[in-house]
Amino acid sequence: MDKIIRTGVCSYGMSGQIFHVPFIHVHPGFEFTAVVERSKHLAQEKYPNVKVYTSVEDMLQDKSLDLIVINTPNYTHFDYVKAALEAGKNVIVEKPFTVTTAEGEALIALAKSKGLFMSVFQNRRYDSDFKITRQVVQSGQLGDILEAEIHYDRFKEELSYKKHKEVGGPGTGSLYDLGAHIIDQALLLFGMPQQLWADIRIIRKDSIVDDYFELVLFYEHLRVRLKCSYLVREPMPSYQIHGRIGSFIKTKADIQETMLQRGLMPGSLDWGVEGQHEWGLLHTEKDGKIIKQYLPSPKGNYLEYYDEVYNALVKGADNPVPAAESLRIITVIEAAFKSSKEGKVVQL
Template sequence: MDKIIKAGICSYGMSGSIFHAPFIHVHPGFSFSAVVERSKHTAQERYPDVKVYASVEEMLQDASLDLIIVNTPNYTHYDYTKAALNAGKNVIVEKPFTVHNSEGQELIELAASKNLLLTVYHNRRYDGDFKIVKQVIQSGDLGEVLEAEIHYDRYREELSYKKHKEAALPGTGALYDLGSHLVDQALMLFGLPESVWADIRIIRKDSLVDDYFELVLFYANLRVRLKSNYIVREPLPSYQFHGRKGSFIKTKADMQETMLQQGLMPGAPGWGVEAIGEWGLLHTEKDGQVIKQYLPTPKGNYLDFYDDVYNALTKGTPNPVLPSDGLNVIKIIETAFESSKSGRVIPFKK
């Protein structure tokens, strides 16, 4: 690589240790140079050369850093991203982009004014299961898609040990957390809707944040349902698409997160390979013949996101996740909360 991008990570919790540090470490174009850990030095146990800072503010003063990964609690995304941009750093900000769309718009304008890269870590675009879904939709094998449903369900009655995820703070709850993935995927497949309806609830005992939601995105001839429920012991297929010619049904089965939690590094044998039993079912008609077949899932690989970021920084290729995409996700979420509170279908303001 002609240039090494020196990166700093704002937190070394699950996001930092699982979804960012391993990919920065193995990518030849990046150096995992800095991390914020206020009391522990666990990052250095695995990455001895990384420099540890006690605060984000202290790390931003490191003039050698080219890129900052903002992966702190959701309500801090705006402040830390703004500070990083003002420090002259390119930024990857975890989803959700911001809590409010006005914050996101300000950050987009700030990054543009400083000619810095600002991108949002919507990594689920790089899941194998979503890759095959996108491939099927774009192939036209289903004909005009009339109904779509995407789930992200869990069975987790107990509250998370991560206190910031269960506190009644701006940007907490299932819709901001898991819903960001579902909304982004729906917009990637079908674009912006005409209107939004939502039912957002709290169903776990003692929970202070939403842990159930159903959104319906209304298009001219299409309805897209996005659902998440923390009390689902036996989940339905995560992807269900029905068109005039056929249907496609698929589980959510990308293996990368599991492999990372096992301590494996990106590129390990079998990386991102999905079991045959998880392949999606295509039931359609081609040339007068009814076809019912399971389609192999492409390999998932979040390293491709970092490839795309590297190329955008060094070669001027397109930003892999435009901040405007992240902003549209926030606009949908804000519209959904308005709908759930009022009990009405709300027109989406594009």
């Protein structure tokens, strides 16, 4: 590699252990150099050469670091990204980018003024299920898209062991958490809507944060529904796309998270390959002939994100997820809360 990107990770919880460090570790262009762990030294058990700091502030003083991964609770993103940029570090920040659009705009301006790289880790762009859905939509095989529905459902009455997700306050709840993924996917597929309507609720017995939402995004000739519930025992298809000449139906099936939780490293045999029983159904027509077939998905691979980050930092390639793209998600989230509170359609 032309250059090694020495990387510090701000937390070694699930996000660090599962979604970031394995990819940083196996990528030849990155070095897992430093991590913040306030009491435990779990990272050193698996990665003996990593430096351990007890605070983000201390880690930011490490002059050897080129890149900081901000993977701390949502409400801390603004302060930690700002501190990292002011310390002269390039930044990857977990979704959601920030809690408010004002915070996001301030960080974008700061990064620009410092000439620093800032990208948002929207990893679900690199899931196998979304990859095939995006391919089908872009292929034109469905004709003009008229209706789409994207689900991200779970079945879990009990509260999360991650206390910061259940205490309420800025940036908590299902819309900021899972909604940030499927809003991003809708915007990638169809662009920004003109209007939206939202219903955001609390449905678990002991919850104080939203754990159910339905958003309807209004486009000129298209309606997109985004839905999430924590109490769906039998899930609906995750992607239902209907066009003038055809439909595509797809389950949520990316297996990378399961493989990572089993301790497998990216690049292992059959990494990110869906089982045939999860293939998406394409039902359309071509040249007057009805086509009904199951389509294999491309491999899911979050390592592609780090490939693109490396090429952006070292070779001047495009940022894979510019902060301005993820700022649109926060704009939609803020409008959704306004719509749900006021019970009306909101202009964007």
